[in-house]
Amino acid sequence: MKKLITLVSTEGKSKEKIKNEVKTQLREKGLLKSVLPKNLFKNGFALNGDKIDINLLENIRQFIRINFKKRETINYLIGSYELKHIVERRTKEYVSNGELISSMILEGFDYKIDNKNQLNAYFNLTKVK
Numbered sequence: 691m692k693k694l695i696t697l698v699s700t701e702g703k704s705k706e707k708i709k710n711e712v713k714t715q716l717r718e719k720g721l722l723k724s725v726l727p728k729n730l731f732k733n734g735f736a737l738n739g740d741k742i743d744i745n746l747l748e749n750i751r752q753f754i755r756i757n758f759k760k761r762e763t764i765n766y767l768i769g770s771y772e773l774k775h776i777v778e779r780r781t782k783e784y785v786s787n788g789e790l791i792s793s794m795i796l797e798g799f800d801y802k803i804d805n806k807n808q809l810n811a812y813f814n815l816t817k818v819k
Contacts (some may be wrong), residue, residue, distance in 0.1 A: 706762060714798050726792050733769065734787040734809030741790050750785055750793040753777055758794075761816035766792050768818075770794070770811045776818055 696805055731739030757780070758773075774790040791811050795801060804810040 704762060710798065710800075712758065718743075718817040727797060727809075730791060730795075732786040734791060735803050735811065737811060739788070740794060742786075742788050742793065744796070747789060747796065749783065749794045750789055752779060752781055753781055753798055754793055754797045754799075756798075758817040759816045759819075763814060763816050764812050765798065765815045768812075768814050768815065769804055770773065770813070771807075771809075773813075773818075 703711075726742070726744070727735070727738065729735050730742065732742055733739050754777075770791050772789055773794075774785045774787050777785045777790060787809060791801065794811075794813050794815075798816065799813040801811040801813050804812060
């Protein structure tokens with residue numbers, strides 16, 4: 691019988707950290723499907739707009755896996771709009787705000803919608819390589 695996940699060490703870890711490790715393992719094995727919010731469009735969070743084709747997100751997701759690291763809490767110092775520009779500069783490809791947000795969610799990052807500009811989001815991002 692195949693192991694679904696590797697045992698996660700709980701010593702010294704918060705419940706949130708343990709939950710994220712298990713979710714990451716399940717997602718990597720294709721056993722956990724992330725559902726994008728219904729109000730997330732290409733321009734970001736809105737009442738309506740162009741829908742996001744998740745099949746086009748693989749390059750962004752690959753960049754995120756290599757260059758972005760998670761932390762326990764939401765980082766309010768850099769938002770999705772700034773992150774989208776970082777990805778664009780490094781990949782030399784256009785990335786919409788909504789595509790960046792979708793990719794971050796699909797890669798297992800937690801998020802909070804920006805209270806001032808509700809198109810944008812903040813993530814539990816520690817650093818950008």
